[in-house]
Amino acid sequence: MNRKVTIIGIVLAFLVASILSFWYFRTKEEGAWVCQNGEWVKQGEPTGPKPTWECQEGERVSGEEEEEAFDQAKFERSKQIAQKAAENAPTYKFDGFDLKFESSEALPCASCWEFTFSFSSSHSGYGDRTGQILAQVITPHQIRVNVQDEEVVVVVTDRTFDELKQIFLK
Numbered sequence: 580m581n582r583k584v585t586i587i588g589i590v591l592a593f594l595v596a597s598i599l600s601f602w603y604f605r606t607k608e609e610g611a612w613v614c615q616n617g618e619w620v621k622q623g624e625p626t627g628p629k630p631t632w633e634c635q636e637g638e639r640v641s642g643e644e645e646e647e648a649f650d651q652a653k654f655e656r657s658k659q660i661a662q663k664a665a666e667n668a669p670t671y672k673f674d675g676f677d678l679k680f681e682s683s684e685a686l687p688c689a690s691c692w693e694f695t696f697s698f699s700s701s702h703s704g705y706g707d708r709t710g711q712i713l714a715q716v717i718t719p720h721q722i723r724v725n726v727q728d729e730e731v732v733v734v735v736t737d738r739t740f741d742e743l744k745q746i747f748l749k
Contacts, residue, residue, distance in 0.1 A: 614638040628654075628685045628692065653690055653729065658683065661694035661724035664731045668722060668742035673708055674701040681721070691727045698722065705740035705747070 610623035614634030621629070630640055658680070665671055665678060681695040698720050702713040722742070725733035734742035741748055 612640045657726040664724045665696045665722045669706040670736050694724045
């Protein structure tokens with residue numbers, strides 16, 4: 580009789596442990612971005628970069644959805660493409676130095692990212708300033724490069740100068 584009780588106890592303990600383990604792993608919070616007070620907030624460890632589109636309160640981009648949409652290799656290639664675009668932007672090419680990667684954000688389309696870099700230039704102004712009278716002053720800049728399907732679509736410095744069209748933004 581004592582042996583039967585021991586076996587039944589072990590089986591019940593195993594059953595309870597199995598049910599609790601299943602419940603824990605089934606309900607465990609995965610990495611996700613959640614909209615709180617109109618801003619994306621990181622919960623856990625999301626697999627992809629922070630979404631950049633405006634969010635609705637309570638909206639959630641789960642790790643599972645992100646995993647399907649996020650291609651790490653494509654992201655890395657896009658980042659390299661963005662860095663080359665920043666290095667070849669007229670403002671940086673003219674007298675820029677110390678280019679540093681700052682951040683990346685996913686844009687609301689597949690394989691679309693915005694990469695932000697910072698750099699300094701030896702003179703004030705934007706673009707190719709050859710032949711202009713320039714103030715010689717170290718000027719910090721921030722350059723944003725949007726890449727869609729591994730193609731550069733936007734390069735803007737300080738939210739002021741369109742490097743592709745070489746015009747000031749209004």
